[in-house]
Amino acid sequence: MVLVLIGMVILSSILSPAFRSPRNLLNILNQNSIYGIMALGMGCVILTGAIDLSVGSTAALAGVIATPLFRDYGFAAGLFGGLAVGLIVGLVNGLLVTKFRLSYFVATLGTMQIGRGIVYIITTGIPIQGVPAEYNVIGMGKLWGVVPIAALIWFACVIVMHFVLKYTQFGQHIYAVGGSENAAWLSGVNTNKIRVLSFMLCGFFAALSGIILNLRVLMATADACQSYEMTAIASCIVGGMSMDGGRGTIASSITGALIMGLILNILQLLGVSSYWQTAVTGAIIIGAVAIDTFSSKKRD
Amino acid sequence: MKNTTVLNMDHITKAFHGVKVLENVDFDLRQGEVHALIGANGAGKSTLMKVLNGIYVNYEGSISLNGEKVAFQNPWDAQQKGIAMIHQELDLVMTMDVASNIYLGREVLKKRGVKCLNRKSMQEEAQKLLDRLGFEIQAGTLVGELSPANQQLVLIARSVSTDASVVVMDEPTSSLSHQETMALFSVIRQLKELGKSVIYISHYLDEVFTVSDRITVLRDGRKVITANTADCTTDLLVEWMIGKRAEFDKKRLRSNIDSEIVLEATGLSQKYGIVDDISFQIHRGEVLGVAGVVGSGRTELAKMLFGAEPVKAGQLQLNGKPVNIRRPAQAVAMDMALVPEERKKEGLIAKRSIADNISIIDYKNHTKFGWICYSRAIARVHEMIDYMHVVCRNKDQEITSLSGGNQQKVVMGRCLSVRPKVLILDQPTRGVDVGAKNEIYELIAQLAEDGMSIILISDELEEILNLSDRILVMRRGKIVSRFDNHTDHLDKNKLLTAMVG
Numbered sequence: 001m002v003l004v005l006i007g008m009v010i011l012s013s014i015l016s017p018a019f020r021s022p023r024n025l026l027n028i029l030n031q032n033s034i035y036g037i038m039a040l041g042m043g044c045v046i047l048t049g050a051i052d053l054s055v056g057s058t059a060a061l062a063g064v065i066a067t068p069l070f071r072d073y074g075f076a077a078g079l080f081g082g083l084a085v086g087l088i089v090g091l092v093n094g095l096l097v098t099k100f101r102l103s104y105f106v107a108t109l110g111t112m113q114i115g116r117g118i119v120y121i122i123t124t125g126i127p128i129q130g131v132p133a134e135y136n137v138i139g140m141g142k143l144w145g146v147v148p149i150a151a152l153i154w155f156a157c158v159i160v161m162h163f164v165l166k167y168t169q170f171g172q173h174i175y176a177v178g179g180s181e182n183a184a185w186l187s188g189v190n191t192n193k194i195r196v197l198s199f200m201l202c203g204f205f206a207a208l209s210g211i212i213l214n215l216r217v218l219m220a221t222a223d224a225c226q227s228y229e230m231t232a233i234a235s236c237i238v239g240g241m242s243m244d245g246g247r248g249t250i251a252s253s254i255t256g257a258l259i260m261g262l263i264l265n266i267l268q269l270l271g272v273s274s275y276w277q278t279a280v281t282g283a284i285i286i287g288a289v290a291i292d293t294f295s296s297k298k299r300d
Numbered sequence: 301m302k303n304t305t306v307l308n309m310d311h312i313t314k315a316f317h318g319v320k321v322l323e324n325v326d327f328d329l330r331q332g333e334v335h336a337l338i339g340a341n342g343a344g345k346s347t348l349m350k351v352l353n354g355i356y357v358n359y360e361g362s363i364s365l366n367g368e369k370v371a372f373q374n375p376w377d378a379q380q381k382g383i384a385m386i387h388q389e390l391d392l393v394m395t396m397d398v399a400s401n402i403y404l405g406r407e408v409l410k411k412r413g414v415k416c417l418n419r420k421s422m423q424e425e426a427q428k429l430l431d432r433l434g435f436e437i438q439a440g441t442l443v444g445e446l447s448p449a450n451q452q453l454v455l456i457a458r459s460v461s462t463d464a465s466v467v468v469m470d471e472p473t474s475s476l477s478h479q480e481t482m483a484l485f486s487v488i489r490q491l492k493e494l495g496k497s498v499i500y501i502s503h504y505l506d507e508v509f510t511v512s513d514r515i516t517v518l519r520d521g522r523k524v525i526t527a528n529t530a531d532c533t534t535d536l537l538v539e540w541m542i543g544k545r546a547e548f549d550k551k552r553l554r555s556n557i558d559s560e561i562v563l564e565a566t567g568l569s570q571k572y573g574i575v576d577d578i579s580f581q582i583h584r585g586e587v588l589g590v591a592g593v594v595g596s597g598r599t600e601l602a603k604m605l606f607g608a609e610p611v612k613a614g615q616l617q618l619n620g621k622p623v624n625i626r627r628p629a630q631a632v633a634m635d636m637a638l639v640p641e642e643r644k645k646e647g648l649i650a651k652r653s654i655a656d657n658i659s660i661i662d663y664k665n666h667t668k669f670g671w672i673c674y675s676r677a678i679a680r681v682h683e684m685i686d687y688m689h690v691v692c693r694n695k696d697q698e699i700t701s702l703s704g705g706n707q708q709k710v711v712m713g714r715c716l717s718v719r720p721k722v723l724i725l726d727q728p729t730r731g732v733d734v735g736a737k738n739e740i741y742e743l744i745a746q747l748a749e750d751g752m753s754i755i756l757i758s759d760e761l762e763e764i765l766n767l768s769d770r771i772l773v774m775r776r777g778k779i780v781s782r783f784d785n786h787t788d789h790l791d792k793n794k795l796l797t798a799m800v801g
Contacts, residue, residue: 167671169663176660179649186608186646187714188632188661246651 041205049245057115059210086207094196139216178245340733384459568614574777589768705736
């Protein structure tokens with residue numbers, strides 16, 4: 001998939017001179033950091049063989065809760081308040097799946113709707129304003145005027161998660177649960193705990209991306225992060241994760257997120273109608289994954 | 301008629317990544333015969349059948365069916381041309397009824413009007429077929445509600461209805477009871493009378509003697525011999541399979557067992573099941589055999605001890621202290637380990653490497669400040685691969701690509717890597733070849749000698765008799781007999797009588 005990404009970068013550079021400018025490239029990073037961070041948490045859940053549909057709503061809810069806290073109690077209050085929302089939604093998802101034995105699809109579909117519903121109830125459809133403008137540096141700021149801060153947060157999170165998954169028991173147990181939940185359980189892995197924690201991580205990163213969006217636009221809107229869950233799932237899959245879990249690396253979600261972002265960017269630069277962009281993105285997701293699986297699956 | 305060759309596989313060679321797993325194998329099948337295909341795990345039996353079935357399309361050599369050269373592109377293609385496969389894992393749709401499964405892919409449509417399914421005719425035809433074959437199965441039953449033995453019969457009925465000329469049975473008896481096996485044999489004889497040819501793959505030599513006309517032995521991807529069954533003996537077959545005489549009936553008991561009681565169960569009963577009022581003790585360095593037919597509650601007992609099956613009543617004491625184990629994780633924390641019965645479903649962590657599979661529990665012993673120290677963990681993996689004699693390319697090979705025996709060694713390696721005090725083995729040699737079996741026996745004896753307490757559950761009476769110091773016999777969830785293998789002069793007959801008596 002990295003090869004597909006490189007190929008796309010080269011092709012885009014030839015097609016559009018505007019694409020090549022460092023400014024545009026950094027802009028792609030900045031724009032996609034929100035999806036990218038969300039995909040990190042989604043990756044943890046997908047590696048266990050589940051999906052979390054509630055991330056978009058969680059991100060919006062985190063923004064809605066964080067905004068007044070930012071406004072009235074300062075940066076730390078907003079940050080912790082928002083992240084707590086993510087952890088709580090994740091905990092609820094995890095408990096529904098493990099204790100109440102709901103399928104992950106049903107459980108997270110439900111919390112997705114409830115989360116979005118609460119956002120509408122709180123905002124009554126009107127954006128909540130008042131995030132202090134100086135916090136904008138997190139959402140839009142650039143280190144030394146060049147490197148987007150949001151992208152730096154994204155990459156820092158990727159590095160941390162890479163090490164957590166590869167070098168901790170928790171990380172290896174996530175893979176084991178995705179490989180075979182039953183076998184992992186009988187080997188002494190507390191599979192329910194692993195599932196709950198993976199959903200909480202997913203909620204955490206969803207909230208973090210919601211907060212970054214919040215600090216970028218300095219307000220919380222009711223329709224924020226609508227259908228972002230699909231982009232996050234697509235990033236993981238395009239990055240090469242197995243939908244059944246057990247296979248894939250967290251770092252590859254960067255590749256996935258960037259491929260997704262790049263497609264959109266080049267379509268915009270080439271002046272493709274925005275009506276076409278969505279359809280083309282879908283076709284390219286299928287194409288990219290098809291090339292990958294087709295080339296790796298030779299028949300014996 | 302009897303000597304017409306139906307199928308001829310000529311000089312089949314198949315290699316993966318340059319490694320030859322089949323080399324110049326010839327195999328022929330006559331009409332109306334049962335031809336057994338035997339060999340140790342990894343000898344190439346399954347590969348040969350996958351070549352025949354069109355799962356593998358790139359191979360050298362040629363196949364002819366009824367005198368006509370064929371090259372199947374996929375299993376469906378093979379089925380169309382008359383090859384029926386009955387796998388260990390039964391490929392049936394559990395949520396559909398028997399008739400629909402028999403006619404799957406060849407559904408009968410209504411002649412007139414809209415071409416929708418003619419359920420009534422399928423149902424009737426299927427029932428007629430089942431009755432004709434003498435199977436006591438209703439065509440309208442959901443396949444998922446049938447016993448594994450009856451599910452197998454459904455597959456056999458399907459093969460008859462597709463008019464397959466060759467039926468391949470890959471370890472058909474692995475999940476069957478003795479009675480069901482006998483019933484299957486009479487079905488096989490019926491197939492012969494219908495003029496069908498059967499390729500019969502099995503690890504059980506006594507079955508091969510009972511059912512087959514000829515035997516082909518494979519070893520390390522080559523054909524050793526094709527012989528008439530009447531000319532073979534167990535010793536000969538084993539010699540052909542492993543290339544040397546195996547010590548088949550060697551008793552491996554310990555002379556001085558510690559008096560220290562490690563695990564003690566009192567009045568253990570299962571919450572939702574048949575296991576009732578089980579009491580026993582196991583000493584340090586002792587092998588406790590648990591015998592019983594399929595469904596006697598032995599596997600459930602193992603799982604209850606391990607916290608994987610809910611317990612209604614009873615006490616469990618570990619090293620003299622009462623313990624309450626409700627999850628496998630707790631059992632593992634108390635230095636217990638379980639090698640489960642269903643290797644594929646419960647043992648293997650699919651999609652992961654050998655190294656991951658071995659070290660999943662052991663990681664906890666190789667962490668520094670919460671981070672895994674891979675150099676130490678991997679050193680232990682190599683130790684276990686050597687110790688268990690796992691045959692593999694390297695530690696990063698995916699577990700599912702290993703042969704059954706090697707998969708089992710990896711699962712056992714996982715349990716042993718943490719040096720448990722109590723080891724529960726549920727059918728440790730199921731689907732394992734003779735060579736690996738002997739290694740596992742040797743290992744069990746050695747572990748007990750080193751002071752491990754081992755609970756050994758097995759279908760194979762020799763296994764129980766040769767390895768256990770004491771033996772419990774279970775029937776319908778209860779312990780019905782207890783034997784001391786050192787003093788009771790047990791033999792297979794006596795044990796079997798206690799099991800089924």
